[in-house]
Amino acid sequence: MVCMSVEHTPVLLNEALELLDVRPGGLYVDCTVGLGGHAEAILERLGGQGQFLGIDRDQAALDRARERLNRFRNLELYHSNFKNLPLIMSRLSRETIDGCLIDLGVSSMQLTSADRGFSLRETGPLDMRMDLDQKITASQLLHQLNEDQLTDLFRRYGEEPSARKIAAAIVVERRVRRLQTTRDLAELVERVKGRRPGSRIHPATQVFQALRIEVNQELSGLEEFLEAVIQRLSPGGRLVVVSFHSLEDRVVKQLFQKQAGRCICFRPGDACICPRQERVRILTKKPVVPSAQEIGANPRSRSAKLRAVEKIGV
Ligand SMILES: C[S@@+](CC[C@H](N)C(=O)[O-])C[C@H]1O[C@@H](n2cnc3c(N)ncnc32)[C@H](O)[C@@H]1O
DSSP, X not given: OOOOOSSXXXXXXXXXXXXXXXXXXXXXXXXXXXXXXXXXXXXXXXXXXXXXXXXXXXXXXXXXXXXXXXXXXXXXXXXXXXXXXXXXXXXXXXXXXXXEEEEOSOOHHHHHOGGGOOOSSSOOBSOOOSSTTOSOOHHHHHHHSOHHHHHHHHHHHHOOTTHHHHHHHHHHHHXXXXXXXXXXXXXXXXXXXXXXXXXXXXXTHHHHHHHXXXXXXXXXXXXXHHHHHHHHEEEEEEEEEEESSHHHHHXXXXXXXXXXXXXXXXXXXXXXXXXXXXOEEESOSSOBOOOHHHHHHOGGGGGOEEEEEEEOOO
């Protein structure tokens, strides 16, 4: 039986498992093990055979996962950025992966722990580092970037229409005091943008998203990493990715199309510069999204999109 964590409900669990098609004896990697919800279900399907690698850059999450998964013997957990997977793999006797899950974003535990500084609703230090060994916090970023850089950040990673106004207000505010807490920033953005009557979404949501992406360099190297995973998949091996915002989903979608040999440059005929090499088969023509029932039970799942591919070859 799959035990649901009280602090993070795995999103699209059944859909992810079905697409991962776990086969006993294989090597499966969960690149974002979090509190181990998906991992536990994968390990149960592995049935004590094969091998499981779990990675997370958040030591606190990994400690919880270790506790939850301690009844399984065929697993190794690594505190690392998943971009180090090729390095981790180089220490193993196996060269190929039979299935890989990447459940991007933050866990509910990270979101609701005030001291981690991810949440708009909890007052805490404006931190947002997934890995506490990282050097730069969100507060430091707000004080280091100039107005143009802040504007660009809020536009690029938050798609925030009031980016310029918010950046200007931050620059004025930081002359008189440090923006140190989540509340300092949330209130400043609310003052600049106001609140839409009746809206349950906080006006600072996009600014928080942009800062989190930048602090954790969430998009940098994602495409290259997905490519590296596909390279290491065994024939018939599967990669399943769950993303939570359109910027991530766009990277995943385009990379999958490129790896499936499709054109993503949209230049006509001979002018096309895409490699057109078919390395994978796309298993999800449209992204899989949570049912109304799942969203009702776990509102944080509402923006999830799942895409999956299978490696071609014999
Ligand atoms: C949505 S949660 C995963 C939840 C997990 N599937 C479960 O069922 O409990 C995302 C996790 O990915 C981790 N994470 C995000 N980016 C990462 C990266 N580049 N390398 C390693 N871990 C990362 C976060 O620290 C977080 O714990």
